[in-house]
Amino acid sequence: MLKSHRSVSANRVIQELRRAVRPIKRLQVFFRIPPAISIGSLGGNGSYDYVLQGLSVRQLDRAATRFLPELRKVAGIQSVSTSLELNNPEINVHILRQRASLLGVTANAIQQTLDDAFGGNQISMIYGTSNEYPVIAELAPPFQRNLSALDALDVPGANGSLVPLPAVARITPGVGPLEVDHYEQLPAVAFSFNLAPRVSLGAATRRITALAARDLPAGVTGVFTGSAQTFQKSLVDLPVLLLVTILVIYMVLAILYEHFIHPITILTALPLAMVGALL
Numbered sequence: 001m002l003k004s005h006r007s008v009s010a011n012r013v014i015q016e017l018r019r020a021v022r023p024i025k026r027l028q029v030f031f032r033i034p035p036a037i038s039i040g041s042l043g044g045n046g047s048y049d050y051v052l053q054g055l056s057v058r059q060l061d062r063a064a065t066r067f068l069p070e071l072r073k074v075a076g077i078q079s080v081s082t083s084l085e086l087n088n089p090e091i092n093v094h095i096l097r098q099r100a101s102l103l104g105v106t107a108n109a110i111q112q113t114l115d116d117a118f119g120g121n122q123i124s125m126i127y128g129t130s131n132e133y134p135v136i137a138e139l140a141p142p143f144q145r146n147l148s149a150l151d152a153l154d155v156p157g158a159n160g161s162l163v164p165l166p167a168v169a170r171i172t173p174g175v176g177p178l179e180v181d182h183y184e185q186l187p188a189v190a191f192s193f194n195l196a197p198r199v200s201l202g203a204a205t206r207r208i209t210a211l212a213a214r215d216l217p218a219g220v221t222g223v224f225t226g227s228a229q230t231f232q233k234s235l236v237d238l239p240v241l242l243l244v245t246i247l248v249i250y251m252v253l254a255i256l257y258e259h260f261i262h263p264i265t266i267l268t269a270l271p272l273a274m275v276g277a278l279l
Contacts, residue, residue, distance in 0.1 A: 104158025
């Protein structure tokens with residue numbers, strides 16, 4: 001429908017659709033109006049992005065999991081979503097370092113054993129008359145899919161001895177992120193959000209910044225990206241631009257009047273003239 005023939009705005013339609021789908025349980029629906037110009041968007045479900053960064057993936061995941069429900073409580077924002085998906089099955093191998101040290105087993109030996117068993121290791125090459133055939137040592141595929149196969153693995157210890165893996169490591173199943181995103185070369189978790197009606201971006205960014213300062217642990221930081229980041233930078237640059245503008249106007253007036261005092265008189269009189277016009 002042509003814009004001139006619309007009876008309601010796009011924001012009004014989105015609010016009506018959001019109220020219509022809200023009663024449906026276990027359903028997440030995100031609405032957004034694509035901006036005319038996309039500035040560094042991370043491709044989330046919202047118009048604005050906030051990113052958590054940290055050196056430790058585990059610490060970052062825990063912080064993001066706790067941060068998400070608090071972010072959804074922030075007044076003035078809605079349709080909050082995240083890139084974090086902790087639903088990927090994984091096996092955690094916790095090295096019992098004191099016991100491993102007593103048996104002469106290093107962390108590198110455990111890692112290499114697991115790499116050889118599940119990733120494969122080329123140990124030789126068979127040369128035929130016209131082809132070459134790599135020889136790869138690894139666990140058979142049926143055993144790679146069986147958790148109990150880890151109990152049968154041996155790792156090299158002191159003096160060439162073999163030590164069962166369960167004797168030097170604790171093996172537990174768990175879940176982890178489906179993928180590890182990065183922002184500026186650091187592990188990151190992205191949050192996207194939209195603004196509620198009649199809420200300014202400045203108010204929303206101040207509330208989110210205050211929440212991050214209160215709840216984020218040491219080692220995890222939060223930054224705005226895309227349009228929100230550009231908005232924050234514009235607030236920092238605005239006083240400088242205003243000062244430069246006044247200086248340029250002063251220089252032009254000084255050239256026109258060939259005097260250094262008259263431009264100051266004119267510039268100081270302008271605010272008073274505006275107040276008088278309003279009164």
